Amino acid sequence: MFFPLHPDTPPQGRSLDELFAGRRVDVQAMQIRMEKLMHAEGLPYSRRTHTYNSRLAQELGKWAETQPAGDAIHDALYRAYFADARNIGDLDELVALAESVQLPADTARAVLTKRLFKNAVDADWSKSLRYGVTGVPTFISGEHRVVGAQPYEVLHKLLIQAGGTSNVVPLAEL
16 A cells, blocks of 8 residues: 655655654654665665655556566666656656566556556555554554554554453464
């Protein structure tokens, strides 16, 4: 499910300093924290200076999920945004990313130009609004939710609060 993360971001993107201006966010400290979290999970990450509008990337992702092996687009989009600092709101960048995972570039361009998956993403945005999603990842169980990357203990507590069983065992203990 997709949700609108900074949907007002212009096509050329917005600097992180501008995005967080007046919000008492230490961008450098945030970047260092994210870098440590991503590297701990073995995920590529580099410090970015800008954020980009992800709406077209979400529409590309929705379409790709309907294609054989299309799920690969999600890893490509992650790498492009978080590791390579590419503008995932740019049509040509998105077409190149689709092609990089063996999706037909001309079809990807047509899907994005004609906005063929706009309604599907709109439906996701509506659902995320109903669920109160404010960030990614968001874990929802019953009426309870947790936002952001969380350790096992926090997710376990979420399941227990929602009426789950307390005998869930971490994978490392299996």
